[in-house]
Amino acid sequence: MIKAENLTKTYGPYTALHNVSFEIQKGEIVGFLGANGAGKTTTMRILTGFYQPTSGTASIDGFSVTEQPDEVKKRIGYLPELPPLYPEMTVESYLEFVLELKKVPKQFRKQNLEWALEKCGLLDRRRSIISTLSKGYRQRVGIAQAVIHKPAVIILDEPTVGLDPLQIIEIRKLIHSFSNEHTVLLSTHILSEVTATCQRAIIINLGHIVHEQKIQDLSEKKSLEEVFLEVISKDFAMQEKAKLTEISKKVSSV
Amino acid sequence: MSSIWVIAKREIKSLFISPAAYIVLGIFALLSGVQFLLSLERFDQTLQQAKIQAQLMKNPEALSFINLNGMLISNVIAFGYFLILFTIPAVTMKLLCEERNNGTHELLLTSPISAWDIVLGKFLAGIVFFLAMVATNALFLIVMFKYGNPEPGPVLAGYLGLIFGGISFISIGLFASALTKNHIISFFTSLFISLVLLMIGWAAGSTSGHLSEFLQQASITTHFETFNKGLITVSSIVYFVTLWIFFLSATRVAVQSMARN
Numbered sequence: 249m250i251k252a253e254n255l256t257k258t259y260g261p262y263t264a265l266h267n268v269s270f271e272i273q274k275g276e277i278v279g280f281l282g283a284n285g286a287g288k289t290t291t292m293r294i295l296t297g298f299y300q301p302t303s304g305t306a307s308i309d310g311f312s313v314t315e316q317p318d319e320v321k322k323r324i325g326y327l328p329e330l331p332p333l334y335p336e337m338t339v340e341s342y343l344e345f346v347l348e349l350k351k352v353p354k355q356f357r358k359q360n361l362e363w364a365l366e367k368c369g370l371l372d373r374r375r376s377i378i379s380t381l382s383k384g385y386r387q388r389v390g391i392a393q394a395v396i397h398k399p400a401v402i403i404l405d406e407p408t409v410g411l412d413p414l415q416i417i418e419i420r421k422l423i424h425s426f427s428n429e430h431t432v433l434l435s436t437h438i439l440s441e442v443t444a445t446c447q448r449a450i451i452i453n454l455g456h457i458v459h460e461q462k463i464q465d466l467s468e469k470k471s472l473e474e475v476f477l478e479v480i481s482k483d484f485a486m487q488e489k490a491k492l493t494e495i496s497k498k499v500s501s502v
Numbered sequence: 503m504s505s506i507w508v509i510a511k512r513e514i515k516s517l518f519i520s521p522a523a524y525i526v527l528g529i530f531a532l533l534s535g536v537q538f539l540l541s542l543e544r545f546d547q548t549l550q551q552a553k554i555q556a557q558l559m560k561n562p563e564a565l566s567f568i569n570l571n572g573m574l575i576s577n578v579i580a581f582g583y584f585l586i587l588f589t590i591p592a593v594t595m596k597l598l599c600e601e602r603n604n605g606t607h608e609l610l611l612t613s614p615i616s617a618w619d620i621v622l623g624k625f626l627a628g629i630v631f632f633l634a635m636v637a638t639n640a641l642f643l644i645v646m647f648k649y650g651n652p653e654p655g656p657v658l659a660g661y662l663g664l665i666f667g668g669i670s671f672i673s674i675g676l677f678a679s680a681l682t683k684n685h686i687i688s689f690f691t692s693l694f695i696s697l698v699l700l701m702i703g704w705a706a707g708s709t710s711g712h713l714s715e716f717l718q719q720a721s722i723t724t725h726f727e728t729f730n731k732g733l734i735t736v737s738s739i740v741y742f743v744t745l746w747i748f749f750l751s752a753t754r755v756a757v758q759s760m761a762r763n
Contacts, residue, residue, distance in 0.1 A: 296612040298761050321614040332609035336516055348508040349613045393609065 249274045249401055249431040250295065254304035257290050257455075264290045266455045267304070272448075274400075275428045279442035280435040281476065282452035288435035289329060291452070292403050295433070296326045308401050322351070325399040329406055331390025335379035339370055339389055342378060343396055350397035364396040368422060384415035391422060395430070402426055404434040408441060420445045439472050451479055458483045505615040509623025510630070513597070517631050522596075526589050530582075531638035537581040538642045545574045570652040576730050578642060579660040583726055586635070586668050587696055593631055594675025595688040597624045598757065602683045607760050617757045621676070621750055628672040636665060656732030663729020666742040670722060671696050673749035680756035696722070699745075 250272040257265040265287045272278050280288045293299040295306055297317040305312060311319040334342055343364060347357045365371050368388040373381065378389060387407065394402055407423065408416045423445050426432050436442060442449045443463055449472060451459040459479040466472055517523045545568075552568050555561075598620075601607040610620055639661075646652055671692070678692035703721025706714045718724050722745070725738040 298608060298612050318614050321612055324612065326608070326612045328605055328608040330605035330608075332604060332606040334512070334516065334604060334606060336519055337512075341515075345508070345512050346609070349505070349610070349615065351505075351614055 249276075249309055250306075250433060252291070252295070252304070252306040255291065255294055255301050255306055256303045257287075257294065257299065258302045264455050265294075265301075268452070268455070268457055269304075270450055270457060270460070272431055272433060274431055276448060277423065277427050277432040277434070277446045279446035279449045280433060280452060281437070281439065281442055281449050282435075283437060283480075286452045287455040288452060289405055290455075292326070292405050292433070292435060295401075296324055296403055297321055298326075323400045325394035325397065325402045327390045327394040327402075327404045327407060329409070331386055332393070333378050333386060333389060336377065338375050338377055339365075339381075339392075340374040342389065343392055346393045346396055352397050360396050360398065363398075364392040367395070367425070368392040369418065384411050384418075387411060387415070387419065388422075391419070395426065398430075400431060402430050402432045404432065406435055406437075408436070408438070416441075439476060443472050451476060453480050453483045454487060505619040506623045506626060509610075509615075509620055510626040513624055513627035514630050517593070517627060520596075523593065523631065526592050527635055527638070530585055530589050530635045533585055534578060534582050534639060535642075538578050541574050541577045545570070548573065570646065570650045571656045571732070575643075575646065575652055575657050576660055578639070579664050579730055580727075582636070582639065582664050583667055583723075583730075586632070586664070586671055587700070588693065589635070590628075590632065590668060590671040591675050591678070591689045591692040591696070594628055594672055594692060595679055595685045597628060597676055598679040598753070599683055599685060599688045602760065607757075611757075611761045617754050620757055621753045625672065625676055625750060628676060629669055632668045632672060633665070636661065636668070653732075659732045659734050660730045662734065663726045663738075666729065666739075667722060667726045670699075670742055670745045670749075673746045673753070674699075677749045677753045677756065680753045680760070 250270075252271075253269050255265050255268040256263070268287070268291055280291065282288050290299065294301045295308065295313060297313050297320050300314060305314065307313065308320045309323050311323070313320050334345075337345070340361070343361055344357070347360060352360055365374055368391055370385070370388055370392060373385055376385075378386065381389065387410075391404070391407060394404065404423065408419050411419065420441070423432060423434065427447075434441075434445070443466070447463055449459075449461045449463065450457055451461065459475065461472065461475055463472070466475070549568050556563075598607075601610065611617075643657070674695045675688075675692040678695065679688045681691060682688050699720070699722045701721075702717045703723045706717035706721065709717060719737075719741070725741045728735055728738045
C-alpha cells in the first residue's frame with residue numbers, strides 16, 4: 249500500500265533523509281520510530297505529497313507521489329504534528345469543510361461526519377468552537393479530519409504528543425480500531441506507543457532506516473527498548489567511524 | 503470551480519465572525535459617511551452661492567456649472583479609494599498567513615485541490631468582503647438619487663473604478679499574506695506595494711517624455727481616475743486585469759513554495 253524507494257531529501261547542505269526505502273502492506277499499522285530530527289516528519293510529508301523528494305520515489309496504492317499527486321491525495325488522510333484546525337470554527341462545520349475539501353460525494357457526507365464524530369468521541373462536542381477545546385479534544389478533531397473521508401492510508405505524525413495518560417490510551421485504542429480497513433503509518437518517539445498500537449516498527453536515525461522490527465517477534469528477553477538502543481548506538485558508532493575515516497583520509501592526503 | 507468555492511465559503515464565514523473585520527467595515531462606513539456629509543455641505547454652499555450669483559447677474563447659465571456628479575459623488579468615490587488603500591491590507595493580511603499560523607496549509611496542500619483553487623478561493627472571499635464594504639455607500643446613493651438627479655452612467659463608472667482598484671489591492675494583499683507568517687509584515691508589505699503603484703504616478707510629474715508617460719500609465723491612480731471621470735476605457739480595464747493576473751500568479755508560486763520549505 250505504501251512504498252518508498254531510496255527517498256533522499258536535502259535542505260541546502262543538510263541531508264534530512266538518505267536513501268530511505270520501506271514497504272507497508274494493506275491493513276498494517278506501522279510505527280515510525282526515531283529521535284527528534286531523525287527524519288520522520290520529512291518522510292511523512294513526502295508520502296503525503298507536501299514535500300518533493302530530492303531524489304527517489306514513493307507510491308501510495310500504486311500511485312506515484314510525484315507523478316500523480318492528486319490520486320495520492322485522494323487516498324490519504326494526514327494528521328500533521330500540529331493539528332490543522334481553524335480555531336474560530338465549530339467541530340462540525342470544520343469537519344464539513346474537510347469533507348468538501350476531500351471531495352467526498354454529497355450523499356456520503358452526512359454519514360461520514362456521524363461516523364467520524366462517533367469514532368473519535370466527539371459527538372457531545374460537535375457544536376463546540378475549536379478554540380475552546382482541550383488539547384486532547386483538539387487532537388481528536390485532528391484525527392477525525394484525517395479519517396473522515398475513509399482514506400486507504402492514514403498517516404499520523406506524533407498523534408499522542410502532549411496528551412495526558414488517559415487521553416493517550418484513548419487515542420491508541422482509536423488508532424488500533426483503524427487496522428484491517430485502513431493502512432496506518434504513525435510516527436512517535438515513545439517506544440511503548442509502538443508496542444501498544446503497531447504490528448511493526450521502522451526505526452529511523454539520522455535520516456536513514458537502521459532497523460525494522462516485527463512487534464510479535466519481540467520477547468521478554470529482548471524488548472523494543474533494547475533493540476532500539478542497540479541499533480541506534482550501533483548506527484551512531486558507524487557514523488562516527490565514517491567521519492573519522494573521512495578525516496584521516498583528508499589528513500593523509502595532506 | 504467547486505473547490506474554489508469551498509475555500510471561499512469557509513473564508514467568508516471566518517471573515518464575517520472576526521471582530522477585526524467589523525472594525526474595518528465600521529471605519530470604512532463611518533469615514534466615508536463623514537466625507538459624504540462634508541461634501542454635501544460644501545456642495546450645498548456652492549449651489550446657494552451660484553443661485554445668488556445667477557439671480558444678481560440674471561444669468562441662469564451660471565447654475566449649469568454646478569454638477570452633482572463632479573462635485574459630490576466622484577468626491578466620495580475618490581475618498582473611498584483613499585480609504586481602501588489602508589483598509590484592504592487589514593482585511594487581506596490574514597488570508598494566507600493565518601493558514602500557516604494554524605498549520606492548516608498542510609491540510610489544504612495535502613488535499614486533492616490545486617494551488618490555484620486555494621489562491622482563487624481566498625481572492626474571491628476578499629472580493630466578497632470588499633463588496634460588502636462598498637455596499638455601505640449604497641445609503642449615500644439612495645439619498646442622492648432620491649433628492650437629486652445625478653447621471654447614473656458616471657456614478658456607475660466611478661464605482662466600477664473603485665471596485666477594480668479595490669480588487670487590485672486585494673490581489674496585492676493576498677500576495678503579501680502568502681509571503682510571511684506575521685500579520686504586521688503582511689500588512690505593511692501590501693501597503694508598501696500599493697503605495698509604490700500609487701506614487702509612481704506622482705513621479706511622472708517630475709519627469710518628461712516617454713518615461714513620464716510610462717510612469718503615468720503604470721500608476722493605479724491614473725486608471726482609477728479615468729473611471730471616476732466617467733470613462734470606461736479598454737486600456738484601463740486591461741491594466742487592472744493584468745495587475746490581478748500578475749499578483750495572483752505570484753501568490754500561486756508563493757503558496758506552492760509553502761510546501762517545499
